[in-house]
Amino acid sequence: MSELNEETMLHLDNQVCFALYSATNAMIRAYRPMLKALxxxxxxxxxxxxxxxxxxxxxxxxxxxxxxxxxxxxxxxxxxxxxxxxxxxxxxxxxxxxxxxxxxxxxxxKEQAKSVPLNMFCHAGLPKEELLMMKASCEALLSNLTD
Amino acid sequence: MSELNEETMLHLDNQVCFALYSATNAMIRAYRPMLKALxxxxxxxxxxxxxxxxxxxxxxxxxxxxxxxxxxxxxxxxxxxxxxxxxxxxxxxxxxxxxxxxxxxxxxxKEQAKSVPLNMFCHAGLPKEELLMMKASCEALLSNLTD
DNA sequence: GTTAAGTATATTGTGCGCAAGACAATTAAG
DNA sequence: CTTAATTGTCTTGCGCACAATATACTTAAC
CATH class of the missing domain: 1.10.10.10 (Winged helix-like DNA-binding domain superfamily/Winged helix DNA-binding domain)
Structure with a gap:
């Protein structure tokens, strides 16, 4: 993406959106066994x-x-x-x-659900700072796409 | 999230996963009119x-x-x-x-699709550096969740 | 009060996303 | 060669996600 070449940008590995999409699918998959208990x-x-x-x-x-x-x-x-x-x-x-x-x-x-967020945080395995940056970027993206 | 309080973590506004999920939904929504042409x-x-x-x-x-x-x-x-x-x-x-x-x-x-990525990049309205960091974080998350 | 415009919810139809299971083709083991 | 295990695809069923539409209610204008 350092160059805005149309051919290069069509490559799957260069697409932020695909990364976002795949990570979200994986995230929902990871929740499934935890939430099955609820x-x-x-x-x-x-x-x-x-x-x-x-x-x-x-x-x-x-x-x-x-x-x-x-x-x-x-x-x-x-x-x-x-x-x-x-x-x-x-x-x-x-x-x-x-x-x-x-x-x-x-x-x-609610009592049974209380352990879910921390459990998920451990599965994610990313430093807290990185998750917070990711959250901020996602919220900015959502905001830009919905106005 | 600065404190790992169970009550606080259940709050929607403190959840990275919800931000990811909402941003992905919004992203797919934003693609829809562009891809309708194809x-x-x-x-x-x-x-x-x-x-x-x-x-x-x-x-x-x-x-x-x-x-x-x-x-x-x-x-x-x-x-x-x-x-x-x-x-x-x-x-x-x-x-x-x-x-x-x-x-x-x-x-x-493929010819008709070439304009889509740049078009989407403009809609996203985030600096290139931020998108690249987001992409890297998503890929790390995907990797951690799928092993 | 009638009409018109706007609002809140529900319905229908299409297309994912995935678990579970079926099935046929392939490979490995004896 | 026969059996067993594996592999690649397909099918079924459920639950979103959303566009388009329908319906019922409320409010405002006249």
């Missing part, structure tokens, strides 16, 4: 993280936090409901809006 | 990058390059075949193996 997929785990942080929110607010739309979230939320982790009530003020909130089982699951 | 999805585009680089390979070799398995690749390759971009022949030496190779249309598509 009977959660990675997007379901992210959703639970939001609820543990702020309960009783709408699909819209949840989607803003996760950068996902309702087409993705609605079936995911139905599965979480089926597992007995959340309820999907209707808002009294606005009958269109769902109010998503944790059940006791959903709240209780 | 009638390719992002994983299909990656597959074509491999073929433009080394033609006449098996599903196994392709999977090693892309870090994807045959359950993902077989239907994707059928769609590329249906579009007339590749052929899926059988090997003479080993009847189990497919030999995937570009058609003339597949080869020709």
């Amino acid at each position: 009977d959660l997929t990675y997007p379901q785990y992210l959703t639970m993280l939001v609820f543990w942080q702020q309960d009783a929110i709408s699909v819209k607010v949840l989607g803003e936090q996760l950068h996902l739309d309702s087409g993705t979230l609605t079936p995911l939320l139905k599965r979480l409901e089926l597992k007995g982790l959340i309820r999907r009530d209707r808002s009294k003020e606005d009958e269109r809006a769902r109010i998503l909130c944790l059940t006791d089982a959903g709240t209780a699951l | 009638d390719l999805t992002y994983p299909q585009y990656l597959t074509m990058l491999v073929f433009w680089q080394q033609d006449a390979i098996s599903v196994k070799v392709l999977g090693e390059q892309l870090h994807l398995d045959s359950g993902t690749l077989t239907p994707l390759l059928k769609r590329l075949e249906l579009k007339g971009l590749i052929r899926r022949d059988r090997s003479k030496e080993d009847e189990r193996a497919r030999i995937l190779c570009l058609t003339d249309a597949g080869t020709a598509l």
Whole structure:
């Protein structure tokens, strides 16, 4: 990439995006066995993280936090409901809006999830400073791509 | 993350993995309109990058390059075949193996694809040095997670 | 009150991403 | 040659991710 040659840039090994894509796939693969103990997929785990942080929110607010739309979230939320982790009530003020909130089982699951982040940090095997830089770059990229 | 507190680490805003995941989703979203002109999805585009680089390979070799398995690749390759971009022949030496190779249309598509990487680089809006560091970190992470 | 515009959620259809398992071809062992 | 183990591909089933569309509700304008 030191030269912006079109031929060279088409090479897989020179593509940042491919590295990002492959690392993300590998990361989700690495979470799988850990989250299997909680009977959660990675997007379901992210959703639970939001609820543990702020309960009783709408699909819209949840989607803003996760950068996902309702087409993705609605079936995911139905599965979480089926597992007995959340309820999907209707808002009294606005009958269109769902109010998503944790059940006791959903709240209780947080205890079991507490060990996951540190466990993942160990698997990653990168120095904390490098991870923090990576996080900052990803957030900058996300911001640039979404405006 | 300066403290390895379990409560703090469960917070979405402190998770490198979520940043990685969101950035990758946004990146694939950003490719979509660009690749629509080529009638390719992002994983299909990656597959074509491999073929433009080394033609006449098996599903196994392709999977090693892309870090994807045959359950993902077989239907994707059928769609590329249906579009007339590749052929899926059988090997003479080993009847189990497919030999995937570009058609003339597949080869020709490379010209149209040449502008994509630079276009994406502009959208990303990050300095080259930062992207190179990000790429290196992603590759290190992938390597650590796959051994 | 009717109409029009905007908003929140749900539905449908396509294409990954992967686990699990099936199957046929190849190779190794006896 | 026969059996057993391995290998390469395919199939099935599930769960995202998202575009496009539908539906129902709310608000504002008249």
